[in-house]
Amino acid sequence: MTFDRRFAAAPFAAVGTGCVVAGGLVAAVTAPAPSTHASWAAAYLVLVAGVAQIALGLGQAALASHPPSTRQVAAQVIGWNVGNAAVLAGTLTGVLPLVDLGGALLVIDLALLIHAVRGGLRRSTRVGRWALYGFRVLVLLLLVSIPIGLALTRIEPA
Known part of the structure; x- marks a missing residue:
């Protein structure tokens, strides 16, 4: 991977790694008195905000026909993380419009990412x-999970 491509992946990897660490800290801090919200938040931070962000950033950097611009990467990283913050905050506070806004931002960001890899650089190799x-x-898995997650936030616990 060239320097430009590594540079394009770095913000996704750095922030995503921070989210994985934050998810671990949430799990550790809330372990003595676990709750449904705390467990969900820890898993969400690790899997969606962290691991998925790292994979999306690395994938875009490696697969796009041209390295994404600094502006493009900044918009995507900001969009992904603001969307995730809105989903987390809205879910934990019960403010459903905030959850919906976060979900919409995530869908937009996924569209930007999939658009960036069209005509991908590495199509010619197996x-x-x-x-x-x-x-x-x-991307498809995340796109399918967003409306499912939005629906689940509206279900009252038994």
Whole structure:
């Protein structure tokens, strides 16, 4: 991976790693008195805000036909993290419009990411094709999970 591509992946990797650490800290701090919200928040921070962000950033940097611009990366990282913060804050406080706004930001960000890898650089190789398929599957999985998550926030616990 060239310097430009590593530079494009770095913000996703740095913030995503911070989210994984934050999720671990939430789990550790709330372990003595676990709650549904705390467990959900820890998992969300690790899986969606952290691991998915790292994979999306690395995938875009490696698969796009041209390294994304600094402006493009900044918009995507900000959009992804503001969206996740809105989902977390809205869910934990019960403010459903905030959850919806966060979900919408995440969908927009996923559209930007999938658009960035169209005509991907590595399509010509077998490994590149599989990497592109994997990236698309991750985006599809996230796109399917967003409306499911939005619906689940509206279900009252038993």
